[in-house]
Amino acid sequence: MSAPIEKPSEKTPLLSVRDLIVEFPTRRGTLRALDRVSFDIAEGEVLGMVGESGAGKSLTGAAIIGLLEPPGRIAGGEIWLRGQRIDNLPREKMRRIRGRRIGMVFQDPLTSLNPLYTVAQQLIETIRTHMDVSDAEARKRAVALLDRVGIPAAARRIDDYPHHFSGGMRQRVVIALALCAEPELVLADEPTTALDVSVQAQIIDVLKEICAERGASVMLITHDMGVIAETADRVAVLYAGRVAEIGPVRDVIQAAEHPYTAGLMGSIPTLTQTAARLTQIPGSMPRLNAIPRGCAFNPRCPKVFDRCRTDRPELIDRDNGRHVSCWLYDSATQKVAHD
């Protein structure tokens, strides 16, 4: 059983999450919302993080930027940002990393902008907090950035308030805000979910282009596999707070190895297929207080066998850039199958 993605690589990944555990103490016992989640994001890479609601996607993002809502807390594991451990930093130090080294784009652009300040005030404040530049220089940068994210007449519109902008334009402002301190990593949590389809594509394009230009890596959290398919380099699939599968986006979508991922892909209607029925995964994801023993997916899995009900599978390195946490791919299982 190999630990995930720990081959002595020539380059250290930009972000490395190792065995991350997030727990919520409650009156009826402690709920484990993330259970030993591990993944890496390379320099300049777009990692998609998918899963159904409650799988722990947003929680993973919140843990990385140190914004877990109490009583949630990191109960184990490590988070490394370019060789520096960031999960145990004091508040003040973490504050300097957020915004400066990790930029954030959230779902609802209206709540991530302050309605009482103009876009200029918010951008300039952020730039000057993180960088040693004059007010005039910060303003110049802000205008250039707004122009880059596609806001027409940026020099004039920068003095408008958030409510003067439409939903899509607001999300462009949020992207500018996330990128204004030239972060190494951009964490985008459902950046297009609140937008209409025709606008969604514009925003994804802007986010992808501008991050590529600046060499920033992106962690893209979404429930929309279509967005992932068109944007991400690799994708991590979460199920019940655990990583089910990680791999290059095309491989995972076209030839999923984990039975959950396979079921998930089959259940998504597409514009080209005309199957009479969609693949259906019976049941629903377990609640946090009722995660089954062994593999969390075993009660719903079509390929379940004895071992799945007792032992939890770790991420197995498939030697093709893919990692799958499923006993089907364990060497012991495969030997039995061959005999």
Next chain:
Amino acid sequence: MTDTPLLQVSGLTRYFDVSKPWLNRVLEREEKQFLTAAADVDFEIKRGETFALVGESGSGKSTIAKMIVGLVDPSRGRILFDGQEMRFEQGAAMRQLRRRFQMIFQDPFASLNPRWRVGSIIAEPIRTFGIASGADINREVGRLLEVVGLSAADAEKFPHEFSGGQRQRIAIARALSSKPEFIVCDEPTSALDVSVQAQILNLMRDLQDEFGLTYLLISHDLSVVRHMANRIGVLYLGRLVEEADAKRLFTEPQHPYTRMLLDAVPDLALSGRRRKPVTGEIPNPITPPSGCTFHPRCPLVVDICKQQVPAVRTTPTGRAACHLLEESALSSS
């Protein structure tokens, strides 16, 4: 089966008064303002088919659904159900007709009364329409729960004991309880996760086969619509811009807006294709653009588009409202 369509909608229009209060209007010298949620919408739904309305937010799809089931009065236009005109002010006469159509709403957390047991929720239409009485009601509730994939014992529980997908099953059981022929489904799966969405869509298809139901499906998700519908109507700012056979809409879109929507949708199977950049956003519906409301975003715009509202024309695949179709300048490639 007769040839008359089950539902005929003609010239359906709805305005909403969104004016400021009278005093503000006088002081600020402003006119009354109206939002046109639906304008001259025409379509027909045949028995046993699934007709879908797609559009982005503000396109009027939910308003149309609400007018059809009588939750919103039309400002103008007619709705014929099985050849009979629906007039919701005529209470007694409508009751007979009312039993024959039902609605499933988007949010199963809001559409089920949290203080009622599931059994009472499903039994209410049975009692109201006098379909069964006494012990038969409970038997019927149990049967309906089993039809939608739950168990008869679930009738004793409250809605909060169920997950989103299970609640949507309860909402479907309630819709089926009056033995309707026609169900309006307003975004039935958009609050659900994809794997649960697949379960509900499959269930809806099974029920359609079993009971010969006719659906009006309202959705913003083109791939869901593609999977479920026989025919599709595309709405933009309250107007029906195109209507076509479901398969051909995707292969031979006639209206530039339909093409734009198809280009914009991220899709699993089509990843890697180069999208045409789509420009602009939906304009404010209170002050829609003149002429064809799509003209500010249309890549093929010509002068006439800015002045005249295009009439609906027959196309090889159905109908569409675009000036270019008349001149047949828009090739179907």
